Amino acid sequence: ETGVTQTPRHLVMGMTNKKSLKCEQHLGHNAMYWYKQSAKKPLELMFVYNFKEQTENNSVPSRFSPECPNSSHLFLHLHTLQPEDSALYLCASSQAQGQGYETQYFGPGTRLLVL
């Protein structure tokens, strides 16, 4: 185990549904990340939070809404998604941004299917 947990592990939702993905890290880190992993494509960085402040939004559509209430928890709120949003959503954490070469620790991911 990496110390990063994600729930749910699998999610099926319709295009009109609203759902949330949850990530929790038990490593004492201060930076948290959301990535999208699609088949045959590189990992796509979506959002970065450093000490609860959003430091990166990689041109992600507004139907994805992140929330970071504290350094241990990260959410991704989903609404009116499209079938092309089906993918594995990975959460990661690192000690903090801007302090050197921060190793990122990944959770197991949430497999999302949008019908």
Added chain:
Amino acid sequence: GENVEQHPSTLSVQEGDSAVIKCTYSDSASNYFPWYKQELGKGPQLIIDIRSNVGEKKDQRIAVTLNKTAKHFSLHITETQPEDSAVYFCAASRGGYQKVTFGTGTKLQVIP
């Protein structure tokens, strides 16, 4: 921005043989190069990384080499075992506040 290319996309080797995965990067300012292993149903896990101030790093059966002039780096796995079967990702970053850019992955199959 940074662009990382990774080859091959799939690789099959006999157990006990060596496996080599190669990556190239475009940003000459990149100075941190991690390698991740992703097993089925799991997230990527860091297996080894290298900074720009060294040319080679080894950890038991895995090693990474870096050629900054040519802007390429490679992962070498010796004496492969079935549990080495997974998808391997290379990545590059300038460090600090700069994001990590990942390659497209190599699916390694070790045949017993």
